[in-house]
Amino acid sequence: MLKNKFLKSVSLCALALSSIAYANSDVDYGISSPQINAQTYILMDYNSGAVLASLNPDQRQYPASLTKMMTSYVVGDALRTGKIKNNDLVTITESSWGQKFPGSSKMFLNLNQQVSVDDLNRGIIVVSGNDACVAIAEHLSGSQQAFIDTMNKYVQQFGLKNTHFATVHGLDDPNQYSSARDMAIIGTHLIRDLPEEYKIYAEKEFTFNKIKQPNRNGLLWDKTMNVDGMKTGHTDKAGYNLVASAYNSNTRLISVVMGVESIKGREIESKKLLQWGFASFETVKPLAAGQTVSEQSVYYGDLNKIQLGTLQDSYITVPKGKTGELKARYVLEKKTLEAPLAKGQIVGKVVYQLNDKDIASIDLQVMQDVAEAGFIGKAWDWVVLTIKGLFN
The missing domain is CATH 2.60.410.10 (D-Ala-D-Ala carboxypeptidase, C-terminal domain)
Known part of the structure; x- marks a missing residue:
């Protein structure tokens, strides 16, 4: 202190x-930031909220599966308040059946299968399952639209200026958008408000129906930094997105890159931001x-x-x-x-x-x-x- x-x-x-x-x-601290190859990005200090570097941080973008961070927040808050429990069983319907999402990320749910909330939550966070998002939304709110309405209530509560959700999973929708700054703020709320929910973001793999899938956040395996989250996203319109969070002895940083050209690229650009931030700043x-x-x-x-x-x-x-x-x-x-x-x-x-x-x-x-x-x-x-x- x-x-x-x-x-x-x-x-x-x-x-x-x-x-x-x-x-x-x-604030302009007078320190030159690294060259980042992304349509928009931001680096934020988690504890102080200070923006250390940014490019077009309020530009509206397709969020792709970064949307699932807000889906996860709604689920985590419902678990925290006791509205649902991890061992609750959810019956998989036609709308949440894995075959309804060809060519996109899923946890491979089977029709009429009963799946725990805990497994569905990991299906959302770790393997970015679109099917899991629909299943848990219908279970928690009765319909996808009612769940989306809750997501957008949190948008208002968090004071997000450039975010609106139209899906529970992040597949492109013309009425769905977010920004690098808003995604960093959502990440901050996940870490601060729902520590038990956030722990899942550090898990490197998830096995369901005998299918093992890795977490798509490759920075979790990087031994040069203490990365413990958060979320990837990709669609043709969005490009490659990544929200990442890392910490050292006295500082936690959150980086967001959106509209990068490749999977590897989003990891490289995020790592540049995080390493530069830790080398240049400290939190007091x-x-x-x-x-x-x-x-x-x-x-x-x-x-x-x-x-x-x-x-x-x-x-x-x-x-x-x-x-x-x-x-x-x-x-x-x-x-x-x-x-x-x-x-x-x-x-x-x-x-x-x-x-x-x-x-x-x-x-x-x-x-x-x-x-x-x-x-x-x-x-x-x-x-x-x-x-x-x-x-x-």
Whole structure:
């Protein structure tokens, strides 16, 4: 964790009316990124959300089987909440029969066969089975369309701007599209929200009906990196796509390449991005959960002072070797804090600078509830603020 010396550089003179948010913008760190042969790509720090390199990251593309990451999310969330169980049995219907998907990836389901949710889930994640997607969608939601509607609800919930799903499996549809940035965000949610579901993405093979199939993510076998996911995709219109995630001692990165020309190419380009990212950046935790950044006066409340900080561990991405050069300041959204205030309420930002350039920010939160004061307390604070206003 970064030492408190960075917070000591936070100055009261930095207080101003402001509502800046760098987390949703791409920062130029001044480090040249590698040449990547893809129609669109992105490299994102999982913990901080910082975009380290990108090309056309919001360009809409055919996602192909990357779609199954959202299918997997819906299934994983249903398992987490107990809506379905891994040992539930699903009867394979005409629509999910393996023969309905000639020439495409499948787990080779047989008509009227009973298959566990656990096997179907691995059929989706490990071997990219289109038949498995249909089977589990009908089992969970009653129909493919109802399942697709749930997928698109998560699109809205995640704030994805360039994604819409029209199938459960990813075969090309003119109304189905996503972007490199949105796919990286879906990957982030899988890792963070559904750790048990994400573990399956590291499995290298799956055998069903005595047919052994390898995971199509060749980077899982790469011994130079710790890759533990995520998903491949390919159609004639989409080209070759790959979402990959790898980690080292203090950093996890997510890369997305879309529209690459070959299977090997998507692995080569993804590896370039990941290796460059690990060589060039590191993730640091400047603020730990519960850490106080500042104590501020509060008006019209049952407390006169309140602590501001963060309720969760917070991370930023820094060029390798530059952590010691970071500077920080805090910025409040309003000049004065007024009750009522709720624990966790965002009232400003801690802004981090490198070489006099803002590179990241972390939300500044109220650390405890502040209720409104009584009539006399409010009247007194009104007088205090009125007098202060005369001298400002």
